Amino acid sequence: MGLEAKLTKDGFITTTLDAVIAWSRKNSVWPMPMGISCCAIEMIAAADPKYDIARFGSEVMRFSPRQSDLMIVAGTVTYKMAHVVRRIYDQMPDPKWVIAMGACTSSGGMYRSYNVVQGIDQFLPVDVYTAGCPPRPENLLNALMAIQEKIGKSKARDYQDIPLEKIIK
Amino acid sequence: MKEIILQKINAQIPGAVIESVEFRNDLSITVKRENLLKAAQILYSDPELQFDMCKDVTAIDWAKRKERFTVVYQVYSFKNNFELRIKVNLEESDLSIESLTSVWKSANWYERETFDMYGINFKNHPDLRRFYMPEEFEYYPLRKDFPLLGIPGSLPLPEHEK
Numbered sequence: 001m002g003l004e005a006k007l008t009k010d011g012f013i014t015t016t017l018d019a020v021i022a023w024s025r026k027n028s029v030w031p032m033p034m035g036i037s038c039c040a041i042e043m044i045a046a047a048d049p050k051y052d053i054a055r056f057g058s059e060v061m062r063f064s065p066r067q068s069d070l071m072i073v074a075g076t077v078t079y080k081m082a083h084v085v086r087r088i089y090d091q092m093p094d095p096k097w098v099i100a101m102g103a104c105t106s107s108g109g110m111y112r113s114y115n116v117v118q119g120i121d122q123f124l125p126v127d128v129y130t131a132g133c134p135p136r137p138e139n140l141l142n143a144l145m146a147i148q149e150k151i152g153k154s155k156a157r158d159y160q161d162i163p164l165e166k167i168i169k
Numbered sequence: 170m171k172e173i174i175l176q177k178i179n180a181q182i183p184g185a186v187i188e189s190v191e192f193r194n195d196l197s198i199t200v201k202r203e204n205l206l207k208a209a210q211i212l213y214s215d216p217e218l219q220f221d222m223c224k225d226v227t228a229i230d231w232a233k234r235k236e237r238f239t240v241v242y243q244v245y246s247f248k249n250n251f252e253l254r255i256k257v258n259l260e261e262s263d264l265s266i267e268s269l270t271s272v273w274k275s276a277n278w279y280e281r282e283t284f285d286m287y288g289i290n291f292k293n294h295p296d297l298r299r300f301y302m303p304e305e306f307e308y309y310p311l312r313k314d315f316p317l318l319g320i321p322g323s324l325p326l327p328e329h330e331k
Contacts, residue, residue: 079324079325079326080302082326082327083327086327087327112317113317113318113319114315114316114317114318114319114320115301115302115319117326118318122326123326123328
């Protein structure tokens with residue numbers, strides 16, 4: 001069964017450090033739930049037993065940017081709110097990822113208006129865009145799996161050009 | 170009700186009501202700008218009328234009309250179970266109007282909102298600041314000449330490194 005079956009003799013496996021780090025990182029992505037409007041309800045639904053985001057190691061949804069790896073921006077971002085979202089994003093430690101959940105965050109959605117930012121990629125680096133208004137929980141989990149895939153492919157050298165003070169910040 | 174209201178106002182400030190329209194039992198009166206505060210005080214404090222609730226304040230931008238803006242107060246009398254709309258016409262060159270916060274306290278935020286969206290200047294308002302838009306915003310979004318998608322660069326976004 002499982003890992004033990006592979007450890008036939010002395011309990012050694014050979015792998016690369018990159019693979020171990022990426023494997024552990026991608027299976028414990030702690031989200032920062034930036035729930036701004038109705039998408040947040042579907043994000044909450046993704047955490048309930050039916051959809052169970054805990055299957056992906058992402059059940060640690062706390063409003064605590066300093067312990068988070070992934071920001072799920074769920075809802076309409078107005079120009080006033082954009083500064084708040086960016087400030088919270090800046091408090092998250094590197095490396096960090098962003099899901100733009102739903103039509104509003106991805107493109108402004110139905111709010112084609114002077115007060116809504118027409119896509120959060122104008123002020124945030126977005127990794128995955130999720131379609132839907134709001135997206136169903138499965139769709140959010142799909143986005144999370146896409147993030148996991150991206151993290152799984154990351155190598156230590158991807159982060160080595162980040163200055164130390166930025167990592168600490 | 171209509172007769173009583175008009176009679177009460179006209180008795181104390183003759184000629185204040187320019188126009189009164191009744192449509193489907195909804196009475197609206199248009200008042201001269203300089204008589205608005207006095208008329209509001211009469212409506213509020215007269216024992217027979219007692220319009221003691223200000224439900225909404227808003228404005229209309231008529232775009233091409235000579236008196237471009239109309240400020241609208243929606244007030245209600247619990248005693249008579251009666252709604253009344255008070256309108257004041259304003260020309261674009263002078264958008265100042267007396268604040269009715271001293272009569273109805275609830276007008277405070279409504280007037281702020283109207284100021285934010287239409288640029289109506291309420292005199293003697295205790296706290297006439299922007300309501301929805303950021304303080305440094307320079308335009309009035311619900312005016313007809315304001316573009317739907319706003320004016321590029323008028324609302325700053327956070328710096329995007331990359």
